[in-house]
Each structure stands twice: as C-alpha cells, then as structure tokens.
Amino acid sequence: MEALYGEAAANATQRFAAFDIEGGVLARIPSTFTFGTQYFGYTIAMIAPCYAVWRRDSSWRWRQLGGVALTAVSIASLLSGARAAFVFVPLLLALTFGLERGFAGLARSGVYAVGIIGLALAVLGIGGGALYSHVSELAGGYATDIAYGGLVQAITSAPLGTGTGTNTGPARYAFADPQAFTAIENYYAKVVYELGLEGLVVVVGLWASLIVIGGRIHRRLRGRPLRSCSAALLAFVILIAVTNVKGWLVDLDPLNVYVWVFAGVLMKLGVFEARSSPAEVG
Numbered sequence: 001m002e003a004l005y006g007e008a009a010a011n012a013t014q015r016f017a018a019f020d021i022e023g024g025v026l027a028r029i030p031s032t033f034t035f036g037t038q039y040f041g042y043t044i045a046m047i048a049p050c051y052a053v054w055r056r057d058s059s060w061r062w063r064q065l066g067g068v069a070l071t072a073v074s075i076a077s078l079l080s081g082a083r084a085a086f087v088f089v090p091l092l093l094a095l096t097f098g099l100e101r102g103f104a105g106l107a108r109s110g111v112y113a114v115g116i117i118g119l120a121l122a123v124l125g126i127g128g129g130a131l132y133s134h135v136s137e138l139a140g141g142y143a144t145d146i147a148y149g150g151l152v153q154a155i156t157s158a159p160l161g162t163g164t165g166t167n168t169g170p171a172r173y174a175f176a177d178p179q180a181f182t183a184i185e186n187y188y189a190k191v192v193y194e195l196g197l198e199g200l201v202v203v204v205g206l207w208a209s210l211i212v213i214g215g216r217i218h219r220r221l222r223g224r225p226l227r228s229c230s231a232a233l234l235a236f237v238i239l240i241a242v243t244n245v246k247g248w249l250v251d252l253d254p255l256n257v258y259v260w261v262f263a264g265v266l267m268k269l270g271v272f273e274a275r276s277s278p279a280e281v282g
Contacts, residue, residue, distance in 0.1 A: 019083065021134050024126030028081030033253075036081050041255035043077035044088060044239075048232040048262060051096055056225035071116060078120035086117065086135050088243060095235035099218060100228055147245045150186035154193040157182065161196030187244035187251070207241045214266045226273050233266040 009030060010016060018027040028036035050073055053066030074093070077085045090113040097109035121128060165171055167190045172181035184190050191203045214237055218230040240259055243249050250259055 018081075019134075021124075022127045022130030024121075024124040024130075026079075026081055026083065026124055026126065029079065031080075035252075037249065038252050038254065040077060040080040040082035040085055041249050041252055041258075043073050043080060044085070044092065045236065045255055045258040045262070046073040047077070047089070047092055048096070048236040051232040052229040055100070055228035058225075074116045075120050075123075078117065079123060083135060083138055084243075084246065086131065087139060088239060089113070090117070091242070092235055092239045095238055096232050099235055100231035142246055146185050146247070150184050150189035151192065153182075154184055154186075154189035155197065158193045159197055161192070161194055161199055164194055167193045185247045187248040190248060207237075207244070210237050210263050210266075211241060214263070217266065217270050221269060221273055223273050226269050230266060230269050233262050233269075237263055237266065 016027070018025050029039060030036045031039040031042075033039045033042065047070065050066050050070040054063055054070050055066075057063050057066060074089055077089050090109075093109045093113050094106055097105035097112070099105070101108065118128075121131060167182065167184055172183075175181050182193070184193055188200060188204065192200045195203070211234070214230070214234040218227065218234050221227045221230055237259070240250055240255075249255055
C-alpha cells in the first residue's frame with residue numbers, strides 16, 4: 001500500500017491498516033478520497049445507478065456497460081477494506097433485485113452475490129469459511145456494542161440532548177480535556193446525544209417516511225425502466241437507514257450528497273412517468 005500511495009497516505013488508511021484473514025489480506029483503500037470509508041460509501045452508492053442502466057437503458061451497448069459497471073463497483077466495494085461491505089453489498093443487491101422481481105429476483109441476486117464475493121475472495125486470497133467466521137464475529141460485536149450499547153449509552157447520558165454538533169469529530173477539541181469527549185458510532189444514538197429522544201423521533205420519522213413514500217411510488221409505477229430505477233433507489237435508501245445503526249456513513253462525503261439526491265429522484269419518479277410518452281413508459 002505504501003509503495004502504491006506513498007507515505008502521505010498513512011493518515012487516510014489508518015496507518016495502512018490491513019486485516020489478515022486466513023492467509024489473505026484485506027487492506028483499507030482510500031482511492032482518491034481522504035479516508036477508506038468514503039471510498040466504500042462511493043462504491044456502494046454507485047450500485048444503484050449502474051443497476052438502473054444495466055436493467056432498462058434503451059441502448060443495448062449502455063445496458064452491457066451498465067452490467068460491467070455494476071459488477072466492477074460491487075467487487076470494488078468488497079475490496080475497499082471495509083469489512084461491512086461483505087454484509088451490505090449482498091444486502092443491497094438482494095433488496096434491489098427483490099423489489100423489482102420479487103422472489104425470482106432474490107434467487108438471482110443470491111447467485112450474483114456469490115459470484116462477486118467469490119471473485120473478491122480469489123483476489124484477496126481469503127477462504128470463504130474464514131471470512132464468514134470473521135464477519136459473523138464482527139457483526140455480533142457491532143450489534144451488542146454499537147447498535148444496542150451505543151443507543152443505551154446516549155439515552156442514559158443525554159436523554160434531552162446536548163446540542164447540535166456536540167458529538168461530531170471536531171467537537172472533541174472544544175473540551176478542555178479531549179478525553180472527556182464521548183464518541184458514539186451509531187447514527188441514531190448520535191441523534192439522541194445531540195437532539196434528545198424527541199430528535200430521534202423526528203429523524204426516524206424522516207427515514208420511515210422516505211421508505212414508505214418511496215415504496216408507494218415504486219408500486220404505482222407501470223413503466224419497466226422507471227420501476228428498475230425506483231427499485232435500485234428505494235433499496236439504497238433502505239440500506240442507508242440500516243447502516244445508520246452501525247455508523248454515520250450518511251454524514252461522510254460523498255455519500256452525504258448521494259443519499260439526498262437519490263431520495264429526491266425517487267420521490268419524483270411518478271412525475272417523470274406521468275410526463276413520459278406511452279412508448280417510453282412501456
């Protein structure tokens with residue numbers, strides 16, 4: 001990694017952090033971003049538009065390019081060094097295929113996910129069983145310490161909130177003793193710590209509204225191209241709502257822009273269909 005990116009990349013890779021898993025190495029890759037997690041966020045966001053192009057673009061060449069791009073960004077996400085990718089990439093693919101095609105889509109997504117994970121493991125030199133054990137143990141720790149523990153910590157320490165921005169990274173420098181800063185990874189727990197329980201109700205209501213309204217729009221769309229697009233965008237919004245339990249990926253560049261752009265497009269797909277010609281809808 002150091003030979004490829006140079007010494008200055010140490011700060012963007014947690015000192016070239018890498019995980020040794022059964023002889024293979026999973027290294028954090030920042031790409032052109034300032035931190036590896038941002039690259040992971042970018043790759044997982046690109047799955048939605050790539051899927052939409054692959055499934056329903058009017059040009060055969062663009063559909064082929066979309067399929068290649070979908071495979072490329074999915075594998076890139078798995079190779080980014082974010083271990084959560086091995087959970088969230090298959091989940092996003094399952095949601096996307098399932099929303100568009102139902103049970104048949106879920107079966108197809110399973111085959112597709114196994115294929116891209118197999119390719120990624122071949123590149124990394126990691127055994128499937130070792131990866132499963134590693135990710136399962138990690139997921140259990142996240143569920144206990146971050147998803148549940150973080151929320152309990154926030155509710156017990158600041159049920160009424162401490163103010164906007166008080167649990168951000170830069171906020172630690174506002175303390176006379178930086179060690180007194182309480183770092184919370186769970187996005188919903190951070191909401192409680194900053195805005196209180198009433199703020200949590202508002203934020204959860206916002207995400208629930210996006211998902212419910214997006215689901216209604218998806219069901220009402222008749223045109224196949226737009227249904228493919230709505231399936232991909234709705235799946236992405238659902239995924240981000242789920243990842244919020246683990247961390248605050250939604251606050252990082254560039255995902256903090258893509259989330260709201262994609263959600264806005266999803267909300268307007270019904271209008272796009274109403275303005276389309278019958279030929280475009282079919």
